Amino acid sequence: MLRIDGDLQAGEHWALSFAIGFGVLGWLVFPVGVSGFLSEGPLTVLLSAGALAAVLLRRTGAFFKPPRPDAVGWVLLVLLGLVFVFDLMEGLAPPADADTLAYHFAVPKQFLDAGRIDFILQPLNGAVPFGVQMTYIPAMALGSEMAVTLWTMVSGWATAALLFVLSRRHLGFNWSLAAALVFLTTPAVIYGGGSGHVETRIALFVMVAAWATVRAIQTSQTNYAVLAGLGAGFFAAAKYTGLLFAAVSGLVVVIQRRWLKNGTLFGAAMLVAGFQWYAWNVLHTGDPVFPMLFQWLGRDDLALWPKAHDLFFKEWYFGSENPLPKTMPWLFLFPFKATLFPQVLPDAGRVGLGPFGLLVLPFAALGVWRFRDKVHRSPLLVYAALAFLFYVTWFFGGGSQRLRHLVPILPLFLICMTVAAGRLTEKGRYRGPLLAVVAATIFIQLAGHGVFAINYFKFLAGGADRQAFLMRNVNSYVAVPWINTNLTKSDRIFIQQRQLKFYLSVPSLFGSSMQAVVELRPEKTNLRTLYRQLRYVGITHLLLTNSQNERNGVYSRVMNLLDRAGCLVLLGRFEGKRILSRTLPTLSLSPHTLDLLRLKDESCLK
Amino acid sequence: MNKKRVLNGVLWFWAVASTLAYAHQFQGFVRPLLELLGLS
Numbered sequence: 001m002l003r004i005d006g007d008l009q010a011g012e013h014w015a016l017s018f019a020i021g022f023g024v025l026g027w028l029v030f031p032v033g034v035s036g037f038l039s040e041g042p043l044t045v046l047l048s049a050g051a052l053a054a055v056l057l058r059r060t061g062a063f064f065k066p067p068r069p070d071a072v073g074w075v076l077l078v079l080l081g082l083v084f085v086f087d088l089m090e091g092l093a094p095p096a097d098a099d100t101l102a103y104h105f106a107v108p109k110q111f112l113d114a115g116r117i118d119f120i121l122q123p124l125n126g127a128v129p130f131g132v133q134m135t136y137i138p139a140m141a142l143g144s145e146m147a148v149t150l151w152t153m154v155s156g157w158a159t160a161a162l163l164f165v166l167s168r169r170h171l172g173f174n175w176s177l178a179a180a181l182v183f184l185t186t187p188a189v190i191y192g193g194g195s196g197h198v199e200t201r202i203a204l205f206v207m208v209a210a211w212a213t214v215r216a217i218q219t220s221q222t223n224y225a226v227l228a229g230l231g232a233g234f235f236a237a238a239k240y241t242g243l244l245f246a247a248v249s250g251l252v253v254v255i256q257r258r259w260l261k262n263g264t265l266f267g268a269a270m271l272v273a274g275f276q277w278y279a280w281n282v283l284h285t286g287d288p289v290f291p292m293l294f295q296w297l298g299r300d301d302l303a304l305w306p307k308a309h310d311l312f313f314k315e316w317y318f319g320s321e322n323p324l325p326k327t328m329p330w331l332f333l334f335p336f337k338a339t340l341f342p343q344v345l346p347d348a349g350r351v352g353l354g355p356f357g358l359l360v361l362p363f364a365a366l367g368v369w370r371f372r373d374k375v376h377r378s379p380l381l382v383y384a385a386l387a388f389l390f391y392v393t394w395f396f397g398g399g400s401q402r403l404r405h406l407v408p409i410l411p412l413f414l415i416c417m418t419v420a421a422g423r424l425t426e427k428g429r430y431r432g433p434l435l436a437v438v439a440a441t442i443f444i445q446l447a448g449h450g451v452f453a454i455n456y457f458k459f460l461a462g463g464a465d466r467q468a469f470l471m472r473n474v475n476s477y478v479a480v481p482w483i484n485t486n487l488t489k490s491d492r493i494f495i496q497q498r499q500l501k502f503y504l505s506v507p508s509l510f511g512s513s514m515q516a517v518v519e520l521r522p523e524k525t526n527l528r529t530l531y532r533q534l535r536y537v538g539i540t541h542l543l544l545t546n547s548q549n550e551r552n553g554v555y556s557r558v559m560n561l562l563d564r565a566g567c568l569v570l571l572g573r574f575e576g577k578r579i580l581s582r583t584l585p586t587l588s589l590s591p592h593t594l595d596l597l598r599l600k601d602e603s604c605l606k
Numbered sequence: 607m608n609k610k611r612v613l614n615g616v617l618w619f620w621a622v623a624s625t626l627a628y629a630h631q632f633q634g635f636v637r638p639l640l641e642l643l644g645l646s
Contacts, residue, residue, distance in 0.1 A: 340627055355624070362616075429614070430614055432614070433618045433621040436618070436621045440625045451639060581638075587635070
């Protein structure tokens with residue numbers, strides 16, 4: 001439709017088509033869901049129409065020009081094959097990541113069970129853009145749980161494929177393979193690529209936007225500005241940080257001759273692709289970026305999210321997610337801190353961006369210096385500008401310093417760094433140390449990926465015992481079989497372990513500061529209020545952590561109010577182990593006791 | 607020529623030092639890894 005196919009190599013044609021199709025699929029599921037047609041029939045029609053439309057992508061001429069790898073190329077291909085096996089093993093296992101079970105997969109499942117998209121008045125896990133998760137819904141509805149895990153694997157690999165074909169515009173075959181291999185084995189990609197996390201898949205949209213922005217600047221043609229806007233809009237539809245990317249890519253798009261026309265078309269396409277979830281938030285809360293502007297724009301009549309609780313939540317959340325000061329020195333020190341001393345940062349270390357940036361830094365810097373006269377004419381300057389500007393806006397304006405939130409721009413960073421470093425060594429100079437750091441990166445990351453995969457290998461080699469796998473990998477799962485067997489759909493259980501939501505077959509409520517319907521701050525509640533609020537939301541049972549050492553009772557301070565009043569009846573006790581790492585289970589295995597309790601009738605208050 | 611040899615040496619030093627600096631943070635994982643592999 002955009003008439004850009006003549007500009008594309010075969011690989012680019014297919015990889016870019018997948019990326020755009022991925023965004024379009026997520027976009028189309030939204031109106032189907034909001035209209036209340038989330039069931040097998042409409043989703044089959046949707047997927048069939050998409051599959052038939054794929055015929056239009058057919059190209060004349062050679063489908064694919066097979067490469068002729070040299071020895072290094074074959075080694076890299078074999079290593080990529082190994083990574084494929086690792087990822088496939090993960091795809092064949094049940095999902096076990098906490099965020100995935102809490103909402104990436106749990107929310108699509110909730111929508112499917114309801115047959116429609118309902119508004120979930122909850123920050124972080126509910127009222128956020130779900131563009132990528134919408135693509136999980138057809139797989140979940142028409143396939144099975146495994147269809148979704150394999151879909152996340154395929155879509156993660158599609159990102160690596162697009163990175164490879166875009167790299168080929170600037171790099172040789174082997175360097176492009178190496179860039180893809182470094183990407184696939186980056187700790188944050190190992191962690192998120194095969195689970196429900198969205199960042200790895202969002203990188204598809206970033207690459208579409210970046211490539212199209214380059215072409216829009218080079219050709220001044222409006223169709224590329226539209227494509228860039230679609231990429232930025234799909235990112236915005238998938239995560240709030242997409243708004244930052246839309247702003248910086250819009251800025252880059254307008255720095256050209258036809259800035260007004262291209263800028264307008266970029267903005268229009270971005271709005272069309274990205275508006276849905278923001279409008280959905282406005283409709284239900286008044287705040288398009290719930291809860292960030294809620295204190296100013298939010299409705300006052302929301303009993304489930306009063307403004308006093310909103311302020312409390314934000315103070316707690318932003319404080320805990322941003323341990324480093326947002327200052328200019330830290331803007332430049334942050335990558336080094338996150339790479340070498342990540343302990344204070346949420347998620348870094350085992351879910352970081354790996355050593356590649358650090359190791360290749362002097363090579364890339366020298367490469368840029370050597371070709372400083374040509375840099376301003378390079379199309380990669382756009383990639384670098386997009387990545388850097390996004391990083392700056394994310395650092396100062398983002399809600400969380402979790403390093404994996406930078407994964408969407410990681411492919412742009414990898415391409416720029418690899419090209420700059422590669423140029424330095426074109427004549428053979430300094431090739432030895434550069435090859436050493438690339439080999440070291442791949443070795444370290446591949447070893448990490450191999451260790452990560454052992455868990456899945458054990459699952460498959462041990463006869464794919466699902467229950468044993470989940471007991472081993474999901475905190476507090478030990479109570480789930482009993483709950484699913486003994487409670488019914490008319491019950492509702494209060495849980496303190498959000499990762500259980502996906503596997504529970506009965507209604508549940510995650511008790512945390514992410515909800516205000518049950519006040520859990522001891523100084524803000526009392527026995528009667530707590531009891532009334534629990535009953536108001538239909539709670540019949542509670543699954544509570546039993547901390548035997550607590551001085552004032554075995555549960556949390558608030559839940560002890562119910563316990564002391566005799567409002568709780570113990571139905572079952574489950575002994576488990578708290579898992580700190582699924583990959584290295586012996587890293588920390590502290591005993592963990594859970595009590596399954598029934599909430600008695602109101603007579604306990606007398 | 608001498609300048610290039612020095613720079614080559616500096617880059618080799620960076621390659622080794624930064625790799626070790628990065629890997630250093632994972633030393634706490636050695637024991638759990640050996641236990642995972644049944645070697646401890």
